[in-house]
Structure formats: structure tokens, C-alpha cells
Amino acid sequence: MADDVDDQELRVWRNARIATMAGDAPGLGLIERGALAARGGRIVHVGVDDEMPAEYRDARSIDCEGRLITPGLVDCHTHLVWAGNRANEFEMRLAGASYEEVARSGGGIVSSVRSLRQASEEQLVAETLPRLDALIAEGATTVEIKSGYGLDLESEAKTLRAARSLAETRSVSIRTTLLAAHALPPEFAGDKDGYISRVVDEILPAIAAEGLADAVDGFCEGIAFSPEQIARVFDAARAFGLPVKLHADQLSNLGGAALAARYGALSADHVEYTDEAGAAAMARAGTVAVLLPGAFYFIRETKKPPVDLFRAQGVPMAIATDCNPGTSPLTSLLLTMNMAATLFRLTVDECLLGVTRHAARALGLDDVGVLAPGKMADLAIWNVERPAELVYRMGFNPLHQRIWRAK
Numbered sequence: 001m002a003d004d005v006d007d008q009e010l011r012v013w014r015n016a017r018i019a020t021m022a023g024d025a026p027g028l029g030l031i032e033r034g035a036l037a038a039r040g041g042r043i044v045h046v047g048v049d050d051e052m053p054a055e056y057r058d059a060r061s062i063d064c065e066g067r068l069i070t071p072g073l074v075d076c077h078t079h080l081v082w083a084g085n086r087a088n089e090f091e092m093r094l095a096g097a098s099y100e101e102v103a104r105s106g107g108g109i110v111s112s113v114r115s116l117r118q119a120s121e122e123q124l125v126a127e128t129l130p131r132l133d134a135l136i137a138e139g140a141t142t143v144e145i146k147s148g149y150g151l152d153l154e155s156e157a158k159t160l161r162a163a164r165s166l167a168e169t170r171s172v173s174i175r176t177t178l179l180a181a182h183a184l185p186p187e188f189a190g191d192k193d194g195y196i197s198r199v200v201d202e203i204l205p206a207i208a209a210e211g212l213a214d215a216v217d218g219f220c221e222g223i224a225f226s227p228e229q230i231a232r233v234f235d236a237a238r239a240f241g242l243p244v245k246l247h248a249d250q251l252s253n254l255g256g257a258a259l260a261a262r263y264g265a266l267s268a269d270h271v272e273y274t275d276e277a278g279a280a281a282m283a284r285a286g287t288v289a290v291l292l293p294g295a296f297y298f299i300r301e302t303k304k305p306p307v308d309l310f311r312a313q314g315v316p317m318a319i320a321t322d323c324n325p326g327t328s329p330l331t332s333l334l335l336t337m338n339m340a341a342t343l344f345r346l347t348v349d350e351c352l353l354g355v356t357r358h359a360a361r362a363l364g365l366d367d368v369g370v371l372a373p374g375k376m377a378d379l380a381i382w383n384v385e386r387p388a389e390l391v392y393r394m395g396f397n398p399l400h401q402r403i404w405r406a407k
Ligand code: DI6
Pocket: 108, 109, 112, 182, 219, 247, 250, 295, 324, 325, 326, 327
């Protein structure tokens, strides 16, 4: 939308079905014939059209012709900044190669590390923009981006700077997460504890000092780091006042979700192998379960996240693309919702809350993901009648218009 919109101008959308995602009841908080007003980038009113106060009703307004308005979508887990691609590995695996064979021939995360270290910040931005644009084209207004393909201070900082600078060329909110504890860089081969010391003593303090990260993440897994090693990273994050989240229980159950909960993590992500004790700990800590069906699908995982346990315990579920070159080259939140429904049996309401309200919570944000007075006026206006249409179609984009900060 035009930049010439006066920031303080009142903007009003009328004649819309509005899925506010607000209120205490589970469900979408649907208003059938709704209207929404915003000023200064924030919502000032949302309610039934007929009951809109005169000061808003008399303003010039946009007729939504019955379209559905949802909050702008929130992708709360991506590794969007990388260089090159790993389509060659995909072909090798289709030809029968295992992950180990791919890794031994120079592939895997380490190949992305090699490419990213060689790329300039400008190159990273240029390669990332088409992926970001794909998310934006489907209504995303907030996108989280992790580092984790740099694995040294300079390259992790370059990644996070590139991520932050994306918001200078696009009307989108970017949240950055330091994921230095993602994999073991080649120069530390055989010395995971030594690398964790590097993360804790050098990388994390420098990133925190530069204010480059909004949160700290880790990969707790046999092929990555142990719960004890992740705990060292979390202690350091805590010392710098940074919230934590965790790639937990993706391929095995090392108690990652419970560890995350112990640190009051914003979220535990993947969580396929999380057990009842882990889910209960998450519920007590208010930790969001971030489900990543794209990775589940792409690596042909068969163990599904314990959705029934999360429901029973009252753990909020978010869903995200996990966009990354190795296990989830996915840039569609609409398809992610379809996968969460089809593969994990989430309901339509759970899917939509998972890319709005609960995704915002997984990022520690309380002013997006919900349409209510005081919240950001980030909207997605859809050419659909029923919310279910956003979840059931595959490869079709019914976005009519995306509004970021009322513009
Ligand atoms: N879990 C994953 O599935 C990805 N990272 C992670 O922590 C894998 C990333 C890659 O293969 O590049």
C-alpha cells in the first residue's frame, strides 16, 4: 500500500467477516458482519458493523464486500537466511542415499555453513528476499528468522544483520533468533563442549551486546547438542536477559521439551517425540508447542507430535514453515496449515490460531496475532467465505490484500 498514507489518518474497514482470534474461548472469535478501525498503525476499534461508534462509522471506509479478515499471519519458526540450495542432496536421497551418506559426501548442514560463510550480507539479503516475498504474498506480516548456518561470530552476526535489514525493504516485522547451537562447525570436529564454550563465552555475549537477537534457540538432539550443553547456552541467554526456545524432541526424546520448560522457554519446537511429562512441564511453564509439518513431511518422519496430549494439558499449539534448505524448503503458511490438518489432524480453528495468536505467543509478542483495540493493525483480507477455505486448499492463494501497520 502507498507510503503516502498519513500515519495518524483513521482507516476503517467495513462489511467484513472478522476472525479476531481474541477472547478467552477457544475458537476464532468470529464477527459475522464486522468493522475494524485503525489509527497510527494500531487498531482502535473492532466489532459488529451496525454498532460501530459514529466517529468511525462516518469516516471514509473500505468496503470489504463480505471478505474474511484475519490477523496478518505470523511465521514463528524459519531459517530463512541461507545461501545456495541443497536440491542436489534431495536428488541423492531420491536415488537412495541416506543422511549419513549425504553428509559424508560434503552435504548436510555443513554445506549450508560453507555457502553462508562465503556469501556477503548483501548476497544473503538478495537470496532471501524471494523467500520472504513468498511468505508475504500469502499474508505474513511477522516472520521469525534464525541464524545457525554461520556457526562463528562473524557469520552468525552477518546472518542476523541480513535478517534485520529485510525489514528495511519490505513492510514486515522481523524477529531474529540466535541459533549458534545448531550444529558443530567443522573447525570444532570432535569437540562439542569446546564449541558450546565458544557460543557461551564469545558468540552469544557479542550478539547480545549488538542487540542482534530477540531470542536464543538450540538444537537438542543426538546429532546436535545434549541437554547439558543446551542448558549452558540457556544459562548464558538468561544472563543476558534473552528469552529462549528449543528444537526439541524432533528425532528422539532427550527430554528437550521438559528442559525448555524448565527455563520458561517461549516455545519448544518440532516435539514429535515429546512424552506426557514433557507436555505437562510445557503446560505448567506456558511454553508453546510449535509444530512443523513441513519438516515432518519432507524427511518422511512417521512419529507424529502428541497433539492429544497438548490438547489435554492445555498447551497452546503454533504451526510454522521451518523454512530451511535441508529439511523444509517450504515458503507457504497456507500449505503448512493444510499439512498440519492432514498430517497431524489439527482442526481448522487450531490451524488458524497456530499461525496467528499462538505463533505470536511463541515469539513473546502480545500485540500481533489478534485483532483487538490496542493491537497492531496487521491484517490479511481473504477472498473466501469460510475460514476452512484457508486450510483445505493446496497451492492456491486467495489473499485479496495484506495490511501492515494499517498501511
Ligand atoms: N532441525 C532441522 O530439521 C533442521 N535444523 C534443525 O535444527 C535441519 C537444517 C538443515 O538440514 O539445514
